[in-house]
Amino acid sequence: MSDALDLGTKPTEAKVNNAPKGGKGSKGAKGNKGGGANYNINLVNAKDGEVVTRFPPEPSGYLHIGHAKAALLNQYFAQAYHGKLIIRFDDTNPSKEKMEFQDAILEDLELLGIKGDVVTYSSDYFQQMYDYCIQLIKDGKAYADDTPVEQMRYERTEGIASHRRERTVEENLTVFQAMTDATEEGLKNCIRAKISMTTPNKALRDPVIYRCNLTPHHRTGNKWKVYPTYDFCCPIVDSVEGVTHALRTIEYRDRNAQYEWMLKALGLRKVYIWDFSRISFVKTLLSKRKLQWFVDQKLVTGWDDPRFPTVRGVRRRGMTIEGLRTFILGQGPSKNILNFDWSLIWATNKKVIDPVAPRHVAVIKQNVVKINIEGGPAESYTEEKPKHKKNPDVGIKKIVYSSEIYIDQDDAQTFKEDEEVTLMDWGNAIMKTIHKDGDTVTGIDAVLNLEGDFRKTEKKVTWLAATDEATPAVLVDFDYLITKEKLAETDDVADFVNPHTEFKTPALADLNVREMKEGDIIQFERKGYYRLDTPYSEGSPAVFFTIPDGKVVQKYGAKK
Template sequence: MEIKQLSFAADRPPLSVLAAAKVAAVLLPTPTIVTDSSSPPTIIFSNGMKLQGTYVLLRYIGRVAGLPNFYGKDAFQSSQIDEWLEYSSILSSGSEFENACTYIDSYLEKRTFLVGYYLSIADMAIWSGLAATGQRWESLRKSQKYPSLVVNRDMSEKGKVGSKTSEVDLPDAEIGKVYLRFAPEPSGFLHIGHAKAALLNQYFAQDYFDKLMEKADELIRQGKAYVDDTPREQMQKERMDGIESKCRNNSVEESLKLWKEMIKGSERGLQCCLRGKLDMQDPNKSLRDPVYYRCNPVPHHRIGSKYNVYPTYDFACPYVDAIEGISHALRSSEYHDRNAQYHRIQEDLGCRKVDGWDDPRFPTVQGIVRRGLKVEALVQFILEQEAKFRFISFVYLPHLQIHKKYEGAGEKATTYTKRIWIDYDDANSISENEEVTLMDWGNAIVKEIVKDESGKVTQLIGVLHLDGSVKTTKLKLTWLPEIAELVNILLVEFDYLITKKKLEEGENFLDVLNPGTKRETAALGDSNMRNLKRGEILQLERKGYFRCDVPFIRPSKPIVLFAIPDGRQATSSK
């Protein structure tokens, strides 16, 4: 029987059916889109018979496909596939999505396919369930949290029946601009390949030692690293359990003092190591304050006793790779979980490369759109320019999507609690017995200001005065309720890449590079921000306009908001 018609609702396309048909070369007619979202996907055959339902259609494709074992090689495998089809629906449940990803990732750790040794409609169903979550799945792919799942699903996305290729996919690679390095830790008996690696990597043992130590010193002074004397076994257990070291919050002065002891190789220094201050709660354990330096007073076979401290592989590679212009570090599979650590260390060292041509600091179309400029506004701007050469400049005029005065944004739920959060700068500017306005709530009178031993404000105690007049108060405060549903956000501001508007003829742009083009501020956000989508623009009251670059994924990962310039703010580096 020939398939004459395929129909489905516009907001519920049967991705698994379409993908399976594509992979299995089953010809489907151009679909008919229906407006009724409750209508199930339907196939009508040339004899008038029809089938309905995503999994019914998927099983039909599996049975008629010419691919081997696409619906299992026997009754048992077919039943296994049926189990996966039923399970795939859990991926559409937001609360269970990550648990499902964890289970599937673990299941695929030693398997290529979900059932047997062949691609089946079970793989198509799971892939489609993941793809249907959109940005959430894209974010998880990039996070490398589920490596087995990502590799398996990427294979399903890119693979074509009968295709054979020996090409290796290098992310962001440009032909003629790929620079690789040999690993510096040859294992087993030395052979010619190891000798080549050793010759090429002489710098690893000498050229960059002093620079690496300078960088380590800088990180300590910036509060991005600390010296720890926790015994090694205890440190390993604390990292596994996400427990912060007792040394983590030591003063910079204390860490510098112990760092000097490490450099001297003293008895005290031998008890210590230098650790990066990253994130002890990150699910990726490689980011839980890794060790950067250890003491080793044993004379080196090439440079003798010049150094008593040596960088770890994890710390040295990101810096040396950046300095050497390495574009891709090809490492064995046990290092996949360390990719996030690798890039984070580069970022802390200040040597991370620009993201790409869509970097929001670049004057490319992709860059300025990511910064918050609407394509429609760009087109209008170009059309309004006179048809002649002239110097032009413009500011971003955001098209509001989420703003309390914009009816199209809908309504949000507001929670009122006895304890609230306010901005620290606001807390510092309030006097006792002063009446202030809590925006969108009413007035309150501050009765008491609590400070710690250093004079830092830690708490304000007051009472509501909702009958008070908003017109009589000097301070209008934004606030958040003290609830567990608040989200972590990262506010990102950008500055110009160079420190002057125009380069003179013959002037080297490297001489006018702006050393501080990006500033990040950690903050708390309203629980309603969990619903933000990538690309949406919103106004944060008293802060400005922002574009959502990374939406909510999970509580431990912040929502990333890019500040949209309007021509009035001072540059962020000043």
């Protein structure tokens, strides 16, 4: 693996083809031979050792997989050119931001193997940005406006100039001071860049660059009553901090001209922009505002809910860091807009967990079938067996053998009397008598036949000794939180809430479950992969979350 590709990944991770290679005088990443993600994007004026990228999250929510892609790609190219990555918190809106989110973002980035060469804050530059706003006003390139929000939105849409657009410099400075002091008059105003009201690009129609906010800031307290908008802050701080290349998602494309205008109007150093497609999935919310709504409505357990696309949410569902990184890097910095099915990323994750996930047994508790086995042991006993038949390094587990065993009702329904069936990890047994109540199997009498040939049986079934060691468990599956394939920005999320998204199935699991820790990933044979969310304790079942495997079309994990 080249230095350019070594992002803290483990050697077992899938290597992304076409790793960009920085070199003296390099004008871009080379590669794209043999398929895979194309990293040959030719960053303009990218020089080895001089490239500086940045990842600027707002601390207004937890890191989701869309953010993870942006962070990974910015780190990727910083390392490809032996440059520098800045992690900068865009903390310019105190109404939404919390220290809790800031700390969580740093923790999640570290889990992803992302550590900036420096961590900075937009709030470190409040005074500079304030001074730059005054400069724009004095240069006649910004003005104070007290037009009501809805009217201003209408005028921008229709290309109608504000009646305040021709205020004098002196009047604008006076109003900006009133905003700074948060006077009654000041609170009615905002500052807008004076660009154009007739351009087809609506992002250039005199955007707001400063507004009042009386909410105390989580870092600066009550020092400021006026704050820059993201569109004003971002280009300034990028330039001031030495960023050479701003890699950001393609929905900002219409605002690139605005970004460049700000730098030119203030006489600041140029920063090159590269747009890449955001990562999105069907029936999945990536808007922090909409995710916050679910949290506020208590429709989820929090930002780490397994139905959430946050890094913490997908990890709680069973996504590994290695699987997540491999999938994201596999998409590369392409501009192509794709709406992925979740099965793709879960299939990538399966490749990570399948070789190392211990194999265990669980049977569904509802209508569980007891088989009385003639020739079985007079008393139950325990043997040690490999947890993974193909990987002895995974360790050993205990299997209890008894003359009474449990099997799933679904399996019992398929049996015929006198049929020979293989009991996995034990041997064959002949189903002599099948007892039923209507269509439900209520019990089976069988005869153990260890001399039988498992290669000749049609059915191989999992089973569990019907002893006190059978451990109560709950298997939890999930569906999408929303019913619409893709929500529009104007959609009210409340109109598309899926009323049933969590499905709990009581089960009995083997005794090894009692020793498992939260976060353990296993496979219940013939059922699928699971992550232990709540360990077993006396009187409380172990709670397992299903981990989709990508084999079938998923509804965020729940099988159709």
